[in-house]
Amino acid sequence: MSQALQHLFGIGQLSREQIEYLIDMGESFVELSRRPIKKAPTLRGKTVINLFFENSTRTRTSFEIAGKRLSADVINISASTSATSKGESLLDTGETLAAMQPHVLVIRHSLAGTCEFLADFLPHTSIVNAGDGAHEHPTQILTDLLTLKTQADGYQGKTVTIVGDIAHSRVARSHLLAAQKLGYKIRLVAPKTLLPSHVRQYGCEVFHDFDAAIPGSDVLYMLRVQSERLTDNCAFPSIREYHEAYGLNRKRLAQAGDNCVVMHPGPMNRGVEIASDVADSARSRILDQVEHGVAIRMAVLTALCGAAPEPEKLSPKKEKAAAAMQAQGKLL
Amino acid sequence: MTTLLIRGGRVIDPANGVDEVADVFIEDGRISVAHGKAAKEIDATGLIVCPGLIDMHVHLREPGQEWKEDIESGSRAAVAGGVTTMCCMPNTTPRLDHAGVVRQVIERARQVGLCDVHPIGAVSRNLDGKELAEMRELTRAGAVAFSDDGKPIWHSGVMRKALEYASTFGFLIIQHAEDLQLTGGGCINEGRISTQLGVTGMPAVGEDDMISRDIMLAKLADASYHVAHISTRGAVDLVRRAQAEGLKVTTEAAPHHFALTEEEVLGFNADAKMSPPLRTEDDRQAVIEGLRDGTINIIATDHAPHHEDDKRCGLSCAAFGIVGLETMLPVSLGLVRDGVLSMSALIATMTVNPARLLKLASGTLSEGAAADICIFDPAGKWTLDRNALFSKSRNTPWHNREMTGRVVHTIKGGRHVFGKGEILV
Numbered sequence: 090m091s092q093a094l095q096h097l098f099g100i101g102q103l104s105r106e107q108i109e110y111l112i113d114m115g116e117s118f119v120e121l122s123r124r125p126i127k128k129a130p131t132l133r134g135k136t137v138i139n140l141f142f143e144n145s146t147r148t149r150t151s152f153e154i155a156g157k158r159l160s161a162d163v164i165n166i167s168a169s170t171s172a173t174s175k176g177e178s179l180l181d182t183g184e185t186l187a188a189m190q191p192h193v194l195v196i197r198h199s200l201a202g203t204c205e206f207l208a209d210f211l212p213h214t215s216i217v218n219a220g221d222g223a224h225e226h227p228t229q230i231l232t233d234l235l236t237l238k239t240q241a242d243g244y245q246g247k248t249v250t251i252v253g254d255i256a257h258s259r260v261a262r263s264h265l266l267a268a269q270k271l272g273y274k275i276r277l278v279a280p281k282t283l284l285p286s287h288v289r290q291y292g293c294e295v296f297h298d299f300d301a302a303i304p305g306s307d308v309l310y311m312l313r314v315q316s317e318r319l320t321d322n323c324a325f326p327s328i329r330e331y332h333e334a335y336g337l338n339r340k341r342l343a344q345a346g347d348n349c350v351v352m353h354p355g356p357m358n359r360g361v362e363i364a365s366d367v368a369d370s371a372r373s374r375i376l377d378q379v380e381h382g383v384a385i386r387m388a389v390l391t392a393l394c395g396a397a398p399e400p401e402k403l404s405p406k407k408e409k410a411a412a413a414m415q416a417q418g419k420l421l
Numbered sequence: 422m423t424t425l426l427i428r429g430g431r432v433i434d435p436a437n438g439v440d441e442v443a444d445v446f447i448e449d450g451r452i453s454v455a456h457g458k459a460a461k462e463i464d465a466t467g468l469i470v471c472p473g474l475i476d477m478h479v480h481l482r483e484p485g486q487e488w489k490e491d492i493e494s495g496s497r498a499a500v501a502g503g504v505t506t507m508c509c510m511p512n513t514t515p516r517l518d519h520a521g522v523v524r525q526v527i528e529r530a531r532q533v534g535l536c537d538v539h540p541i542g543a544v545s546r547n548l549d550g551k552e553l554a555e556m557r558e559l560t561r562a563g564a565v566a567f568s569d570d571g572k573p574i575w576h577s578g579v580m581r582k583a584l585e586y587a588s589t590f591g592f593l594i595i596q597h598a599e600d601l602q603l604t605g606g607g608c609i610n611e612g613r614i615s616t617q618l619g620v621t622g623m624p625a626v627g628e629d630d631m632i633s634r635d636i637m638l639a640k641l642a643d644a645s646y647h648v649a650h651i652s653t654r655g656a657v658d659l660v661r662r663a664q665a666e667g668l669k670v671t672t673e674a675a676p677h678h679f680a681l682t683e684e685e686v687l688g689f690n691a692d693a694k695m696s697p698p699l700r701t702e703d704d705r706q707a708v709i710e711g712l713r714d715g716t717i718n719i720i721a722t723d724h725a726p727h728h729e730d731d732k733r734c735g736l737s738c739a740a741f742g743i744v745g746l747e748t749m750l751p752v753s754l755g756l757v758r759d760g761v762l763s764m765s766a767l768i769a770t771m772t773v774n775p776a777r778l779l780k781l782a783s784g785t786l787s788e789g790a791a792a793d794i795c796i797f798d799p800a801g802k803w804t805l806d807r808n809a810l811f812s813k814s815r816n817t818p819w820h821n822r823e824m825t826g827r828v829v830h831t832i833k834g835g836r837h838v839f840g841k842g843e844i845l846v
């Protein structure tokens with residue numbers, strides 16, 4: 090496979106060609122989910138573990154459905170049911186699961202860099218980042234780009250205006266990286282309290298006035314605003330005031346060009362960052378994003394399973410550990 | 422009578438303005454002007470012979486966290502790095518807020534016998550930043566200065582009283598300047614890299630604002646105030662202005678802050694995580710300028726050993742700190758190679774300057790001084806292997822990097838304690 094991938098940590102590691110390859114493969118999988126029998130044998134015999142340390146419904150379900158439709162064996166582990174609640178370290182959890190020889194570990198964690206960290210210790214397991222802190226969320230961006238390719242006028246040369254809590258958004262960071270590689274423009278709209286300190290290094294435009302950013306935008310991409318930011322960070326004084334300044338309502342949408350679409354990575358806070366009538370309007374591509382998420386995750390799992398090295402041999406460290414286990418009469 | 426002759430080295434003793442090829446004669450553990458036949462000789466041809474180094478900012482972890490480091494392993498690391506005098510910070514368990522613990526540390530260091538250890542006493546009981554520790558009692562027990570290092574003294578009223586009380590008796594307060602309300606939850610410098618990695622940053626202003634306040638309080642109290650591990654341009658400027666105003670404000674720089682930048686953290690490298698964090702190239706240059714113009718006249722490592730379990734848990738969770746004793750000299754020698762400091766001025770930052778600030782007898786090769794000597798090859802190249810460190814911990818950002826400058830021999834009180842890569846006693 091020419092675009093071989095061992096891990097998917099983020100958009101940052103991918104070339105333009107690899108991104109386009111995954112989007113194209115994702116596009117070819119969209120049709121599978123629309124068939125009466127939604128099953129293909131592509132990943133038969135492959136094991137995928139979804140290891141989610143943060144709550145997630147759509148991303149976890151999306152990965153699960155993607156794996157199952159391609160005939161992989163998919164196991165879901167969420168933090169509340171996993172050993173981490175008993176004090177096991179992240180590394181031990183990762184090594185324990187890797188010892189069960191899955192092909193792919195899909196990981197979501199609240200801390201940035203979790204996937205890179207674990208990959209150093211798990212040489213035979215492919216790792217997919219399903220969101221790590223405020224760092225990256227690559228499958229979401231691939232999903233968005235597939236949506237723009239098929240449900241809008243594409244992304245090349247377009248202006249994607251991302252609005253909201255940029256500081257805590259992995260989606261925003263991954264888009265900033267993808268835009269540089271693929272040639273689309275990013276406008277960021279947020280109060281200073283919700284912007285990372287050095288965001289201009291990505292060559293994006295930064296607006297504090299949402300209304301000024303709307304004309305010329307091809308996509309209005311709304312980010313979820315978490316109510317914790319109110320209390321923990323003093324990021325804004327009230328939901329009411331936030332919605333007034335940065336919420337997308339029908340009046341604001343009317344200022345946008347005719348072909349401008351509305352996107353949201355979910356889950357939405359209706360009435361906070363996006364008004365219900367906008368979320369449900371013909372401009373909205375939000376449910377298309379969800380549908381394409383499954384297709385993109387099929388593509389990512391396929392690319393990784395094709396490229397992942399087979400675990401022919403235990404690493405020296407694991408051999409040692411296995412010997413110690415045997416000596417103690419324990420079985421893995 | 423035991424005698425030792427160090428022959429033919431370039432002797433640099435900044436305390437006495439000496440920089441010449443000469444022999445050093447040691448008699449009964451002290452530097453002597455007499456020059457007779459010695460029982461033992463060390464050939465120092467082509468090497469630099471200077472006072473044993475002083476590292477005034479070290480965490481020895483004993484008592485309480487001996488799996489990370491103890492006084493013995495810390496002393497071994499010290500002499501391997503040419504350091505013969507250390508000041509250890511009080512954030513042990515129990516804290517160095519009680520004379521008994523201070524005496525215990527000093528006594529333990531004496532038993533080990535490799536390196537003098539002068540404790541820095543706690544400013545506040547249990548480092549809680551509320552009530553003052555018994556500074557006079559701690560001084561009698563052997564504490565040479567006071568700090569709540571690891572934690573800032575954040576309460577302005579307590580800091581004012583601490584400075585006033587300390588200055589009443591001529592004690593020095595050392596501040597870990599960090600405004601936790603600005604840096605809390607952060608793990609690396611706030612800036613370009615924290616933005617890229619999506620981790621919470623610690624802004625430079627979180628160091629500067631506390632130093633700014635402290636300087637005003639030090640002025641009010643007419644106190645001696647020392648900024649630990651200075652790392653930002655703003656902080657260097659503040660100290661420079663305070664010194665120009667004639668205030669008794671001093672500071673130290675850690676080698677990592679003038680040798681490395683926040684770029685080291687890329688790839689989520691937890692061995693490049695410390696507090697204060699590695700900053701920008703501009704901050705690094707400011708620290709170098711501070712060293713060049715003497716605003717910063719002390720180099721100290723903030724040697725902070727941590728077990729792998731505390732570092733191997735991802736960048737955000739990893740403990741703050743790196744080991745420094747064994748890399749202090751080679752990393753600092755970069756300042757000489759880059760023309761920032763003369764060799765003599767560099768050696769002064771690790772010998773006579775901290776000795777004068779803390780009123781220590783060491784840091785000089787004067788006649789009659791204890792024969793604490795570091796002999797090093799300024800051009801010697803070696804590759805740092807973290808598994809070969811004498812420290813119990815391996816948390817260094819310089820693993821597998823080539824170092825220039827190697828400690829060849831260390832003499833402590835006339836005893837040859839380190840030579841050819843090995844501890845000799």
